[in-house]
Amino acid sequence: MHRLIKFVENPLLNKHLERQATSLEMGFLDPSSEDFEEAPQIIVAELEHSQAINRIIDWKRRWPECYVALSVSELDRERWIAAESAGADLVANRGALPRLLRDKMKLLQQGDSLTKQKLRLKAKAVVNSGDGLVGRLPDSPEDPIAVFRMGNQLCAVRDVCPHAGFSLADGVFDPVSGSITCPEHGSRFQVCTGERLRGPADYPLRIYPALSEQEEIWVEIEQEA
Numbered sequence: 001m002h003r004l005i006k007f008v009e010n011p012l013l014n015k016h017l018e019r020q021a022t023s024l025e026m027g028f029l030d031p032s033s034e035d036f037e038e039a040p041q042i043i044v045a046e047l048e049h050s051q052a053i054n055r056i057i058d059w060k061r062r063w064p065e066c067y068v069a070l071s072v073s074e075l076d077r078e079r080w081i082a083a084e085s086a087g088a089d090l091v092a093n094r095g096a097l098p099r100l101l102r103d104k105m106k107l108l109q110q111g112d113s114l115t116k117q118k119l120r121l122k123a124k125a126v127v128n129s130g131d132g133l134v135g136r137l138p139d140s141p142e143d144p145i146a147v148f149r150m151g152n153q154l155c156a157v158r159d160v161c162p163h164a165g166f167s168l169a170d171g172v173f174d175p176v177s178g179s180i181t182c183p184e185h186g187s188r189f190q191v192c193t194g195e196r197l198r199g200p201a202d203y204p205l206r207i208y209p210a211l212s213e214q215e216e217i218w219v220e221i222e223q224e225a
């Protein structure tokens, strides 16, 4: 039996999700049932829920293999990215989500994995013998990425400020706190955790695994298989 759970209030979305599941002879479990104690394979929720980002983090902590999908009704790109940064596997418009999820349900039915492919990308090195900016990926298939060194650690972040989209790579790096301050309006972020330390940005930064191999810097991103 497949374990699909949804926390969805919108009646239309509920209807379409049920329809897609039923067409594959699948169904959603009652989120309050005890089955929820077993790791779900797919969770669907709405990004408008005030606790959505915290819930994604919690679900992914408890069930890292679970495929978490979120619907959005209004385009708020930074909230969208915050959801992906929190671990959401799919964020899609309310109208498109049921059909996209059907493909995932079908994979489950065939016994296939829903996990994403990992892609390694080489960063362009930035000459810097100390802590701070050491690499950039301006043309990554995602958004631009900046890599910072902090002691022995390499920390890669999305190089787009969630406030108004400016590059953070040219901001001021503080080696003590490991934070970068946006050169435009002063938002500050911890580069290894992505945590937002100061606004006006409302959201944290997306982070990526980074490593050094044979004096080259590599960043790992995930893409749909």
Ligand code: FES
Pocket (backbone or CB within 6 Å): 161, 162, 163, 164, 165, 166, 182, 183, 184, 185, 186, 187, 199, 200, 201
């Ligand atoms: S663009 Fe970064 S704080 Fe405004």
